[in-house]
Amino acid sequence: MPYSIVAIGTSWGGLSALTNLLGGLPEEFPIPIVVVQHRSKDSDRLLAQLLGDATPLKVCEVEDKDALCAGTVHVAPANYHILVESGHLSLTTEEPVRFSRPSIDVMFTSAADTYRSETIGIILTGANEDGASGLAHIVKRGGRALIQDPKTAEIPIMPEAAVQAVPTAEVLGLDDLAPRLLELSRGAAKVDRRTAV
Amino acid sequence: MAVQIAEVPDTGAEPDRQAFKPDLERIEIELLLEGIFRHYGFDFRAYAYASIRRRLWKRIEEEKLPSMSALQERVLHEPAMMEKLLLDLSINVTAMFRDPSFYITFRQHVVPLLRTYPFIRIWHAGCSTGEEVYSMAMLLREEGLYDRSRIYATDINEVVLQRAKAGIFPLERMQEYTDNYMRAGGKRSFSEYYTAKYGGALFDQSLTKNVVFSQHNLVTDRSFSEFNVILCRNVLIYFDKTLQSKVHSLFYDSLAMFGVLVLGSKETLRFMSHEECYQQMAPPEKIFRKVR
Numbered sequence: 001m002p003y004s005i006v007a008i009g010t011s012w013g014g015l016s017a018l019t020n021l022l023g024g025l026p027e028e029f030p031i032p033i034v035v036v037q038h039r040s041k042d043s044d045r046l047l048a049q050l051l052g053d054a055t056p057l058k059v060c061e062v063e064d065k066d067a068l069c070a071g072t073v074h075v076a077p078a079n080y081h082i083l084v085e086s087g088h089l090s091l092t093t094e095e096p097v098r099f100s101r102p103s104i105d106v107m108f109t110s111a112a113d114t115y116r117s118e119t120i121g122i123i124l125t126g127a128n129e130d131g132a133s134g135l136a137h138i139v140k141r142g143g144r145a146l147i148q149d150p151k152t153a154e155i156p157i158m159p160e161a162a163v164q165a166v167p168t169a170e171v172l173g174l175d176d177l178a179p180r181l182l183e184l185s186r187g188a189a190k191v192d193r194r195t196a197v
Numbered sequence: 198m199a200v201q202i203a204e205v206p207d208t209g210a211e212p213d214r215q216a217f218k219p220d221l222e223r224i225e226i227e228l229l230l231e232g233i234f235r236h237y238g239f240d241f242r243a244y245a246y247a248s249i250r251r252r253l254w255k256r257i258e259e260e261k262l263p264s265m266s267a268l269q270e271r272v273l274h275e276p277a278m279m280e281k282l283l284l285d286l287s288i289n290v291t292a293m294f295r296d297p298s299f300y301i302t303f304r305q306h307v308v309p310l311l312r313t314y315p316f317i318r319i320w321h322a323g324c325s326t327g328e329e330v331y332s333m334a335m336l337l338r339e340e341g342l343y344d345r346s347r348i349y350a351t352d353i354n355e356v357v358l359q360r361a362k363a364g365i366f367p368l369e370r371m372q373e374y375t376d377n378y379m380r381a382g383g384k385r386s387f388s389e390y391y392t393a394k395y396g397g398a399l400f401d402q403s404l405t406k407n408v409v410f411s412q413h414n415l416v417t418d419r420s421f422s423e424f425n426v427i428l429c430r431n432v433l434i435y436f437d438k439t440l441q442s443k444v445h446s447l448f449y450d451s452l453a454m455f456g457v458l459v460l461g462s463k464e465t466l467r468f469m470s471h472e473e474c475y476q477q478m479a480p481p482e483k484i485f486r487k488v489r
């Protein structure tokens with residue numbers, strides 16, 4: 001299997017987009033998924049619960065040094081940055097990056113540096129530009145970038161910024177993301193369909 | 198599948214001065230940390246790698262250096278560069294009454310235990326600029342326990358300890374702290390504890406009457422007393438698992454039987470060798486009681 005991690009970033013509108021995307025994946029989806037969703041620093045474990053109800057995958061809020069697991073969605077806790085290490089996740093309270101903690105850029109960058117071409121980055125709906133440079137970093141390290149089509153996004157700012165930073169990314173409607181991920185997880189279609197034409 | 202990569206504009210976090218060679222970079226980082234340990238005695242060798250790497254790159258970018266090895270050259274030959282790096286490597290972000298629910302739970306579940314002791318010894322390990330220590334001092338005073346308490350507040354970093362001793366915190370954070378204080382079960386008015394002075398909020402000096410601030414390195418220094426409560430929140434997250442385990446031995450040895458260990462809200466004792474020696478008191482709060 002060519003991919004070891006799926007890194008997802010979103011802010012405004014993220015809950016329903018994530019519900020849609022994760023709800024479309026089967027319990028035995030073989031790649032660990034890490035999610036950064038911007039939210040208030042006091043919000044509790046509710047996000048993980050809501051997502052858990054929407055998908056057959058196991059959803060847990062990250063605790064320090066949690067092992068990355070197949071079939072599991074690891075959700076960044078409020079008010080911590082998440083760093084992807086080889087096989088596990090670390091937390092840090094470093095200062096917010098672009099006003100965000102957790103920061104999508106921080107998570108994406110560390111995922112790319114650890115898993116390089118085995119990384120898939122996905123940017124969904126959102127109201128700021130966090131994640132764009134992280135997604136570019138994933139591609140720079142040889143990984144793959146998917147972006148929710150801004151036209152299908154509740155707020156298009158985040159996916160638009162991502163498209164601008166990564167013009168080669170695959171831009172897909174919300175409903176097409178889960179099937180595409182499944183396809184990638186099977187190791188199929190290793191050549192980007194758009195660059196292949 | 199790597200074909201399209203070259204065309205992507207480089208907006209990545211670090212300069213792409215040479216092709217990324219993670220294995221080589223790891224060697225460079227390990228050599229640098231080994232050098233720092235052997236030359237200066239600061240042991241960062243078992244800190245969590247991704248975080249250390251991120252902080253090192255920050256310094257490299259700020260100094261406009263070409264590589265990790267170039268940083269090594271500067272750090273080993275210039276003590277001033279080591280000073281800078283020490284500040285980079287210690288992440289001191291903290292707040293008063295951070296995680297208010299922890300303080301509520303502490304009042305409900307730990308304070309009743311502490312009441313049964315004639316004398317209470319508390320260790321804040323990795324206290325940073327002291328906000329957590331002042332918070333605990335307020336709580337103990339409000340519960341009528343302060344006068345029989347002794348608080349040892351330690352950190353690896355001298356600079357933050359000096360700030361902690363001074364007890365002057367940014368005025369602009371007082372709104373947030375007032376809010377936290379109320380949600381943490383505070384019994385008075387938060388503004389009673391400070392006066393606007395010296396361009397900041399100067400905290401009531403009697404709060405530190407029973408506090409000893411001193412430098413202590415969790416990696417290389419030993420236990421220095423026996424405590425009823427040890428708080429170490431958001432410090433061990435910067436260590437790798439092996440080092441975490443080692444520091445947990447230090448805590449275990451420094452804790453009286455039935456003493457209480459407090460970790461940060463996203464930390465766990467899972468897979469630590471002393472896991473089964475503790476009972477979690479009020480999940481999900483990370484308050485553990487030593488039971489064997």
Ligand SMILES: C[S@@+](CC[C@H](N)C(=O)[O-])C[C@H]1O[C@@H](n2cnc3c(N)ncnc32)[C@H](O)[C@@H]1O
Nearest residue numbers: 287291323325352353354414415416430431432
């Ligand atoms: C993020 S702060 C935590 C502050 C406070 N406990 C809190 O939770 O708000 C981490 C602190 O750990 C300290 N630290 C890092 N390595 C240490 C070591 N080896 N020994 C003692 N303190 C250390 C840093 O200097 C920093 O002040």
